Amino acid sequence: MPDNESNPKEIVPKHSECIACGKLLDCSEFFNDCTVWRTHGNYGSLEFDPMSDSTVCEVVICDECLVKKSKVIRVVKRTTRQRIVSEQSFEDWKKYIKELDKKSQHG
Numbered sequence: 079m080p081d082n083e084s085n086p087k088e089i090v091p092k093h094s095e096c097i098a099c100g101k102l103l104d105c106s107e108f109f110n111d112c113t114v115w116r117t118h119g120n121y122g123s124l125e126f127d128p129m130s131d132s133t134v135c136e137v138v139i140c141d142e143c144l145v146k147k148s149k150v151i152r153v154v155k156r157t158t159r160q161r162i163v164s165e166q167s168f169e170d171w172k173k174y175i176k177e178l179d180k181k182s183q184h185g
């Protein structure tokens with residue numbers, strides 16, 4: 079893989095394509111209206127398992143697709159890389175956050 083580790087220079091993408099719908103997203107200053115998803119790969123993948131701390135595979139998902147897919151996206155808390163201590167769908171997590179906001183507004 080070509081890299082510039084001996085002469086590090088930050089590469090800032092100007093645009094990225096949503097992996098779900100293909101919409102072109104403005105990333106010139108920061109990732110607008112989308113989230114960035116990164117993976118270090120994992121044992122078991124036949125396609126991406128570089129076994130390196132600095133190499134990640136990265137995609138963006140627009141906020142609209144995040145909502146559309148909220149039933150299948152998992153929000154998890156981990157104590158370690160492997161151990162999951164809580165898990166819920168992104169849809170349920172959003173409901174939970176809304177409830178917390180309501181409670182904090184009403185004292």
Ligand SMILES: [Zn+2]
Pocket residue numbers: 096097098099100101139140141142143
């Ligand atoms: Zn999208």
